[in-house]
Amino acid sequence: MLIFGTRGVTTTRSRGDFHCPQCGDTRNYLQKGVRKFVTLYFIPLFPMKTMGEYVECQACRGTYHPDVLNYDPQAAREQMRTHFCETLKQVMVQVLLADERVHDAEIETVRNLFRKVSGQELGEDELRAEIRSAEASPDRTLEELNRMAAMLGDDSKETIIKAALLVASSDGEIDANERELIQHVAGAIQMSPAHMRGVLAEMHDERETDPAHARQHGMMN
Ligand SMILES: [Zn+2]
Structure with missing residues (x-):
C-alpha cells in the first residue's frame, strides 16, 4: 500500500541585510517560505499551496513578517x-x-x-x-x-x-x-x-x- 501524506517544507527565497527590530541594528536575514508538499512514504513529492513567508534574523533568530524589509531606520x-x-x-x-x-x-x-x-x-x-x-x-x-x-x-x-x-x-x-x-x-x-x-x-x-x-x-x- 502506498502511503500518501502532506508536509510543510521550508525553503529559503532570498537573503540580504535588513534592520532587525530585536537587535536594533543591521543584520543578515533569510527570507523563507513554507509550502505544503504531497508526500509519498514521507518524502515530499510535489508542491501544493504556499503556507506563508517570513524573514529570519541570522543573529538573534527572530522571525518577522516580510514587511519588515521595507523599514528604513x-x-x-x-x-x-x-x-x-x-x-x-x-x-x-x-x-x-x-x-x-x-x-x-x-x-x-x-x-x-x-x-x-x-x-x-x-x-x-x-x-x-x-x-x-x-x-x-x-x-x-x-x-x-x-x-x-x-x-x-x-x-x-x-x-x-x-x-x-x-x-x-x-x-x-x-x-x-x-x-x-x-x-x-x-x-x-x-x-x-x-x-x-x-x-x-x-x-x-x-x-x-x-x-x-x-x-x-x-x-x-
Ligand atoms: Zn536580530
Whole structure:
C-alpha cells in the first residue's frame, strides 16, 4: 500500500541585510517560505499551496513578517525629526499667543530658535499663517505633545521647554498665562517636576554668567 501524506517544507527565497527590530541594528536575514508538499512514504513529492513567508534574523533568530524589509531606520529618523520640528514650532506659536500680544521680539525669537533646531528658515508669512491656524485650534498642540511624549528623549523634552521659556521671556518677562501654558506643556510631554526644576536652574545659571544674554532675554525672576 502506498502511503500518501502532506508536509510543510521550508525553503529559503532570498537573503540580504535588513534592520532587525530585536537587535536594533543591521543584520543578515533569510527570507523563507513554507509550502505544503504531497508526500509519498514521507518524502515530499510535489508542491501544493504556499503556507506563508517570513524573514529570519541570522543573529538573534527572530522571525518577522516580510514587511519588515521595507523599514528604513534612516527615513524613520528623518520623519521623526521633521515631526518634532513641526511640533516645536506649534509650541512656540502657542507661547506667542499666551500673553495675547504678539511682539516683534517674540517673532524674532521663534524664527531664530526654529532655524537653530531645524536648520531651516521659517518665513514670517508662514509663521503668521501658523499663528492664525493655532488660534483656531488651541488644544491641538498639547494633544500632539501628549501623543509624542513616549517617543521623546530627555534632550528633546528639554529643547521644547527651553524654547517655550525663551519665547515667553523675549518680550521682557514671563507672565502668568505663559507660565501656566509652559506647565501644561511640561505635563503633556511627561517631564518630571525634578527635570523641570533642573532646566529652570540651568537657564537661570546661563543668565547669571552671561549679562548680555540676561539683558537681551530678561529671563525668569
Ligand atoms: Zn536580530
